[in-house]
Amino acid sequence: MIVLFTMTKIRYIINMQNNKFYNKRKGKNMKETIINVKGMVCNGCENRVQNALKTIEGVENVVADHTKGIVTVTSKSEVEESVLKDKINDIGFEVV
Numbered sequence: 750m751i752v753l754f755t756m757t758k759i760r761y762i763i764n765m766q767n768n769k770f771y772n773k774r775k776g777k778n779m780k781e782t783i784i785n786v787k788g789m790v791c792n793g794c795e796n797r798v799q800n801a802l803k804t805i806e807g808v809e810n811v812v813a814d815h816t817k818g819i820v821t822v823t824s825k826s827e828v829e830e831s832v833l834k835d836k837i838n839d840i841g842f843e844v845v
């Protein structure tokens with residue numbers, strides 16, 4: 750249990766570090782989108798959301814946090830928010 754929690758924490762930190770990296774690179778052609786998502790209850794859910802969004806062209810990094818119900822997407826600015834939201838809904842989670 751503690752091991753699992755520690756691994757979750759470490760993975761979260763790595764993901765956020767990645768985000769900082771992408772944010773640093775973020776010029777006028779990059780943006781960050783924060784989406785509220787209902788239905789994520791574990792790491793598996795986070796991974797499903799992250800992996801699905803990363804298949805979208807122009808998405809550079811995704812951090813999903815099931816405890817907060819938040820998904821943070823770093824992408825090229827031309828990526829439509831509706832495309833991200835549709836993808837999340839498509840795999841069975843609810844954008845709120």
Ligand SMILES: [Cu+2]
Binds near residue numbers: 789790792794795
């Ligand atoms: Cu889950």
